[in-house]
Amino acid sequence: MVHQVTSGIKISVETTFEGTFYKNYKVQYAFGYRVTIENxxxxxxxxxxxxxxxxxxxxxxEVVEGEGVIGKKPVLKPGESHTYNSGCLLTSPFGAMHGYYQMVNFSTTQKFKVMIPCFKLSAPFAIN
Incomplete structure (x- = not known):
């Protein structure tokens, strides 16, 4: 698990390898990740x-951007957290992800970025 704190918001990420399958005659490697956002x-x-x-x-x-996470725009009071699961497909058994969330502070109405730490995606069978 990796962690990073930005402006008092802690991001923790755990990853899992979900398996392989064929899509459009190509092997795809499926990975899951669980993100916890703690205020x-x-x-x-x-x-x-x-x-x-x-x-x-x-x-x-691949760049992915959009509104919220898994169809939600969670509001977190001090001490609260929000956890969600998602996933991605890779064309190789190894990869990585990183990024950020755009958030707003309700007290100051200021927008700020919360960094998502870089985390590795690796299929266990491919690790020596």
Whole structure:
């Protein structure tokens, strides 16, 4: 598990390898990840948008951005946390992801970025 704290918001990420399958005659490697967003600050905040960069070992990069996470824009009071599960497909058994959440502080109405730490995606069978 990896962790990072930005402006009092702690991001923790755990990953899992979900398996392989064929899509459009190509092998795809499926990975899951569980993200916990914990508000360690003194102010209430809301997650508005997400931005991800996904890399694989074949030098492919995918950018994913959009509103909220899994269809939600969670509001976190001090001490609260929000956990969600998601996943991605890679064309190789190794890769990595990182990014940020755009959030707003309700006390100051200021928008700020919360960094998502870089985490590795690796299929256990491919590790020596």
């Amino acid at each position: 360690q600050s003194k102010d209430s905040v809301q997650l508005n948008t997400r931005y991800w960069k996904i890399y694989d070992a074949l030098n492919n990069t």
